Amino acid sequence: xxxxxxxxxxxxxxxxxxxxxxxxxxxxxxxxxxxxxxxxxxxxxxxxxxxxxxxxxxxxxxxxxxxxxxxxxxxxxxxxxxxxxxxxxxxxxxxxxxxxxxxxxxxxxxxxxxxxxxxxxxxxxxxxxxxxxxxxxxxxxxxxxxxxxxxxxxxxxxxxxxxxxxxxxxxxxxxxxxxxxxxxxxxxxxxxxxxxxxxxxxxxxxxxxxxxxxxxxxxxxxxxxxxxxxxxxxxxxxxxxxxxxxxxxxxxxxxxxxxxxxxxxxxxxxxxxxxxxxxxxxxxxxxxxxxxxxxxxxxxxxxxxxxxxxxxxxxxxxxxxxxxxxxxxxxxxxxxxxxxxxxxxxxxxxxxxxxxxxxxxxxxxxxxxxxxxxxxxxxxxxxxxxxxxxxxxxxxxxxxxxxxxxxxxxxxxxxxxxxxxxxxxxxxxxxxxxxxxxxxxxxxxxxxxxxxxxxxxxxxxxxxxxxxxxxxxxxxxxxxxxxxxxxxxxxxx
Ligand SMILES: *[C@@H]1O[C@H](CO)[C@@H](O)[C@H](O)[C@H]1NC(C)=O
Ligand SMILES: *[C@@H]1O[C@H](CO)[C@@H](O)[C@H](O)[C@H]1NC(C)=O
Ligand SMILES: *[C@@H]1O[C@H](CO)[C@@H](O)[C@H](O)[C@H]1NC(C)=O
Numbered sequence: 001x002x003x004x005x006x007x008x009x010x011x012x013x014x015x016x017x018x019x020x021x022x023x024x025x026x027x028x029x030x031x032x033x034x035x036x037x038x039x040x041x042x043x044x045x046x047x048x049x050x051x052x053x054x055x056x057x058x059x060x061x062x063x064x065x066x067x068x069x070x071x072x073x074x075x076x077x078x079x080x081x082x083x084x085x086x087x088x089x090x091x092x093x094x095x096x097x098x099x100x101x102x103x104x105x106x107x108x109x110x111x112x113x114x115x116x117x118x119x120x121x122x123x124x125x126x127x128x129x130x131x132x133x134x135x136x137x138x139x140x141x142x143x144x145x146x147x148x149x150x151x152x153x154x155x156x157x158x159x160x161x162x163x164x165x166x167x168x169x170x171x172x173x174x175x176x177x178x179x180x181x182x183x184x185x186x187x188x189x190x191x192x193x194x195x196x197x198x199x200x201x202x203x204x205x206x207x208x209x210x211x212x213x214x215x216x217x218x219x220x221x222x223x224x225x226x227x228x229x230x231x232x233x234x235x236x237x238x239x240x241x242x243x244x245x246x247x248x249x250x251x252x253x254x255x256x257x258x259x260x261x262x263x264x265x266x267x268x269x270x271x272x273x274x275x276x277x278x279x280x281x282x283x284x285x286x287x288x289x290x291x292x293x294x295x296x297x298x299x300x301x302x303x304x305x306x307x308x309x310x311x312x313x314x315x316x317x318x319x320x321x322x323x324x325x326x327x328x329x330x331x332x333x334x335x336x337x338x339x340x341x342x343x344x345x346x347x348x349x350x351x352x353x354x355x356x357x358x359x360x361x362x363x364x365x366x367x368x369x370x371x372x373x374x375x376x377x378x379x380x381x382x383x384x385x386x387x388x389x390x391x392x393x394x395x396x397x398x399x400x401x402x403x404x405x406x407x408x409x410x411x412x413x414x415x416x417x418x419x420x421x422x423x424x425x426x427x428x429x430x431x432x433x434x435x436x437x438x439x440x441x442x443x444x445x446x447x448x449x450x451x452x453x454x455x456x457x458x459x460x461x462x463x464x465x466x467x468x469x470x471x472x473x474x475x476x477x478x479x480x481x482x483x484x485x486x487x488x489x490x491x492x493x
Contacts, residue, residue: 088372372453435471
């Protein structure tokens, strides 16, 4: 879908012409409006062979949206609305498990379990079997990397630390498009022992005091195993290993990752997950020498032919931003895992600044893996009230899943959508792409919702999700401890 040609700037509002086009092919389409109809669904069903290249000191990987119907299409009889409803429930589960970790930093029990299998049972008594993660189906942008001698198409997640892929021989693996990673065929592959520093780091990530491999194994050379479990019952388990990682020809020797021999969950055709979080085991920390702790992404619109990019390294000349990059400071908290926090100081709807006491203590997470932005209730309610007042001439419609502010726009040829702007500390204003303001539940516009959700409590941490980060260049500078934003029409080229 392409919104661009329809969006016209008016004072504080984008004017959107609604061309009520129902996607040919039915069943699932993007369901939107004002779209140049391309046969975009076909692109989703094609196998991904995502490109990469090195250019003026930066390494650039192609990024694509990993559609909810990718790989499941054809198998599922559910309607698009049921699919999306399920997706939003998963998204809510992710948001709540991120809360669990973001808030409970001191406790340090994240459910990222490490240990030799024999110790696992004993340790489980002391470990909460939940985690930081979420249902991976919602982590929906993918890139392709080289690992050992093969390729792996992995989900890109800024709220995860450990990268993992499915490994042969698999006790339990989901279908994936790339051949399974086979340690036996990679001479550079090796399992990491319990007494390695990486196994310690994994243990530190869990905050567990009892040792990565159990009391008896800590100093031994038995293999360091990992177990990631997700709130909906999905999991990945295996051993911590290292091998050659190759990113557009840049080779990282001894890259530490999880070789998962038992994996379950709706991972939809991917080989696994790329952890881009802040902590020691993340890809960003492990490639500090090559990329200096800087990466950025531009997330393309979903269900379109367009692709975006994940750029590793700090060469800004490869960006295609149309506005200057504005940086806001990261809020540091070593206790709070892999998350990227910044302070949200305001939100503007149309040309109106929203007032809320909730902005005073408003550390928020910038996350590539959550879809819908979730705000603390005080802030959400203020935004909702302002949006409702500016959108008052349109009839309301029932809520949908986690979205409670919906309208019936069927029959309107032209709708003025108020712009939505986040303001981060340092007066860094980030305007949300017009495609990120509303969510079209039904393809005939009878149910169109404000694409924001409320958290349950004031004490939770707001999360800026990927639906509101489309067509932006978002730069994570971990050494400079700042996050930058600029408008960019995402494209790999
Ligand atoms: C790990 O243990 C093995 C066997 O005890 C030993 O040979 C090796 O040097 C140890 N490695 C480290 C890093 O301590
Ligand atoms: C973010 O907000 C908190 C609380 O208001 C404040 O203490 C902190 O200095 C702010 N900025 C950063 C970069 O931490
Ligand atoms: C619009 O679509 C919904 C389901 O997606 C359906 O229930 C409704 O009747 C449709 N309305 C019109 C006017 O076609």
